[in-house]
Amino acid sequence: MKDKIDKAKILELAERQVKAGRTEEAIAEYKKLLSGDAPDLSINNIIGDLYAQLGRTEEAVRSFQAVAGYYESRSYFSQALAIYKKISKIDPENVIIIVRLGDLLISQGFTVEARREYLKAEQKLRREKRIKELIFLYDKLIKLERDNIAYKLTLAELLRQEGFNEEAIIQLNDAAEIHLSRNELGEAEKVIEQARWLKEGDQRTMTNLVEVLKKSNRRKYALEIVGEILKKDENNVHFQTLLGSLYLEERELDRAEDIFSRIVAANPVETRARIKLGKVYALQGRAEKAYELFDPLIASMVKKQKEDKAVGLLGIVLSAEPLYLPALERLAVIYKAKNHKSYLEVVNRVILEEARAKGLTEKMFVALAELFELRPRDKDLIREYRELRRGLGFVDEKTGEADTLSAMEAEEGDIDLLLARVDLYNNQGLVRNARRILDNLNIRFPHSPKIEEKLTALDEVKAEIRAEEIQVAVGKVQDIEAKIEATPDLARTFLSVLQDEGSTEKRVTSADLFADTEILPLPAEEAEEKKFYDLGQKIADEGEMIQGVFAQQLRGDISILEKELTEIVSEFREQVRKKVETKDYETRFNLGLAYLEQGLVEEAIEEFLMASEDPARALECSSIISKAYKQNNNYDEALNWLERSLVLVDVGSAEHFALLYELASLHEDNGDRRKALELYRRIRDWNPAYRDVIKKVDSLS
Known part of the structure; x- marks a missing residue:
């Protein structure tokens, strides 16, 4: 209690000193609050203001830095930012403060403002020729704008001046590769020559030079350069591969094959050369050879869950003419494992066409079975499967297999008639035939209570029928069905025929047959009174x-x-x-x-x-609309509505950061990792313990 009273008295006395114009005495009183077991470091803000009034800038800056550090240690970054801006106003030439202000602006997502502060610091450091600090600063600028060629060239020159030639060459090659990506070949070559001047024969530099020569149609010169390098270092696998690639692009396939074969023989784990050799085989129409070469790579990639790369290798094999069926089948296995149903369907349809063209019946069966699983309602597939089996003599009308195929082709409106046919087979003791129909109906219409009920009932049936009686029973069923097909009123006739033929079980009635449906074979009862809501x-x-x-x-x-x-x-x-x-x-x-x-x-x-x-x-509607658009994979509208939601909440509030997290997740799902990371960092700076934001930042950094 005494501490609180003393603090109150000190504050009161200090304020009286300020009002009386005795600033030095006021500072002395305020400083008393900085000592003891629980110092109030935020009081440095007041002390800094008083020093600024006295024109004692250095002491004011120290006080403000103390309070800014206090805020940063508690993750109060907005408050820290405000303090650094205050310091920058009273001491605009303080480079350390300017750079720190830029760092904080970046952490809050204000990249444009941060760049402005860094460039202010750059001007002062350049005037004072402080090269090492400039190198440090340009590294920050490049992280802000990774494709800024001017920054990279400036940093390269600064590094050269300090004798860091290797690091300078890295920056020059970075700049040259950006020019290359923009097809600015002349500019790229100028930068590469600067790198060559610093170090002749640098592998990355020479590789980029060959790329420039290729793109500018000077392949002969490119071949000469690579040849000269290999004369000096004949076992250089990188330039051997580069030479093989030049021959491959020129379609000099025999030369390319010779080079890549030698590389792979000497270095079996040299993946890049192996892939290039596979491309050569594919262009030569030797798909089997390419597949054999890629097989261990494909297996390794699948094991490491890098299926996209495995698919890429299979794509090389499949670029050969004619299509290689084992590669297609391997591709189907990968897509099936990843549950990529649309791709799997395309591949199986291609397999089916190739197998049909080559008369490979077994492979046709496999492809059709896979396609039927994917498209159980595709009539063309069912029809082709049926015709294929019939053509090979696999469909036996007397065993009821034709009925199972009818079940596979059934529409929802046919269910009741097919179930009636199940009862007919069951009554004649042909339980196996009945089960075939039900099993195929169950595939077409899973979770149908009517079908499930029939299956359950069938499990309890133990029909005993001698082999010599099967033919008679099937013939009897066929006679009954012939009568049905000759009669226009199919459902009613089917019922009457069933009742006329008798049964080992109780007689079938319309109520039994249609108990689980809304079909009414008899005149309906008087309609209930309609209700309106x-x-x-x-x-x-x-x-x-x-x-x-x-x-x-x-x-x-x-x-x-x-x-x-x-x-x-x-x-x-x-x-x-x-x-x-x-x-x-x-x-x-x-x-x-x-x-x-x-x-x-x-x-x-x-x-x-x-x-x-x-x-x-x-607010709630905007958020839900955003999620709805995301559900429809319309990320542009989802982002738009989430940004509208942000306008409806107070900046810096818990709701604000919750929406920022959702926005970051949307950007991440949409593949914009840079924007997602920027937002996650803002949330982390606000509250590192918020949800899994630390993990998000680490995974995207």
């Missing part, structure tokens, strides 16, 4: 209705009277437009949520746009 008040009920219909479609509960989900939603939205006011923001918001739950993203966005006109919901 107030959409404005019953929005939750309507959302559940949509969800129920959607789930029903997925289960396969198909009615002959059923409408498509899109049609239901369309009609529902029309009713909403008629009965719900545009400014009924709560209803619009709830409706948007209902649509979003069903995956109807575009409809959801439209509702949230209307709901966002309510100021109380604007």
Whole structure:
């Protein structure tokens, strides 16, 4: 308690001294607060202001630096930034302060302002010819603008002046490669000559020179230069590979093959030469040889989960004519393991075409089986599979295999008739035939309660039928089906025939056959009274209705009277437009949520746009709209709406940084690592413990 009273008295006395114009005495009083077990370092800010009033700049700067350091140690970077700006005003020539101010501006994401501060420091250091400090400063500038050629050339010259020739050559080659990437060949060659002057024969420099000569159609000169280097160092694998590449680009394939073969023989782990040799084989039409060469590399890359590189090597093999089937099959294995279904489908279709052209029946079967798994509703695939089996004599009408193929081709409206056929086979003791139909129906329509119920019932059946009776039973089934096909009213006739033929089980009734469907073979009961709902008040009920219909479609509960989900939603939205006011923001918001739950993203966005006109919901709606666009892979709009959200919160608030984190994640998902890293760093500087921001910064740095 005494400490608090003493502090209050000191502050009161110091303030009286300031008002009386006794600044020195006031400073002395304030300094008392800097001693003891719990010094108040922020008081240095007041002391610095008083020293500045007295014109004692050096002492003012020291006080301000103390408080800036105090703020930085506690991650109060905005406050520290303000203090450094204050120092910069009273001591504008202080290079250390200018550079530190630039560093803090970068940490807060203000790169333009940071560059301005660094360039201020650069002017002063250059006037004073402080080369070492300039080298340090240009390193910072290059990190800000990695493609700035002028910065790199200036740094190279500074390094040369200090005798750091190797480092200067690195900067010169960096600059030359930027010129090359922009196809500025003349400028690139000038820079390369500077590097050659510093060190003749530098590998990177000479490689860049060869690249310039190639691009400027001076390949003969490029070959001469590489040849001269290899005369001096005949075992230089890098330039051997470069020479082989020059021959490869000139399509002098025999020479290229000779060079790359020798490199690979002497250095089996020399990957670059191995890949080049594979390209030579592919151009020569020797796909099998290329595949054999790449096989260990592909296996290694797949093991290291570098599938994209493995695919690239297979692409080289597949560039050869004709297409090499083992490479296609290896590609299919990789895509299947990575669950890249669209790519897998394309590859299997190519395999199918190649196998068909070469008459490779077994490979056709494999490709068709893979494609059927990917596209179980593709009628053309099913038809081709069926024709292939029939053509080879694999389809036996008497065993019911034709029925299984019919099940594979079935539409949802055919389910009930095929299930009736299952009952027919079951009644005749042909359980295996019945199971084939059910198994294939289950593949086409997974999670259908009707099919699952039949499968369960079939598991309990233990039909005993002698081999000599199978032919009779199948013939009986075929006779019944012939009657059905001759009758227009298929469903009703099927029922009557089943009832007429009798059964080892109880007789089949229409109620049994259609118990789980909405098909009514008999006249319907009088319709129930229709109910109408107030959409404005019953929005939750309507959302559940949509969800129920959607789930029903997925289960396969198909009615002959059923409408498509899109049609239901369309009609529902029309009713909403008629009965719900545009400014009924709560209803619009709830409706948007209902649509979003069903995956109807575009409809959801439209509702949230209307709901966002309510100021109380604007922030939440903008955030949800951003996520909805992300769900649709529309990153541009997702970023746009998240940036709108940022405008609605206070800068520096917890909500502000939460949205910044979401924005950084969006940039990261969209492949913009630089912007993501910049934002994650701002969040880290605000609060290093926030979520996983430290890991994010480390992974992107």
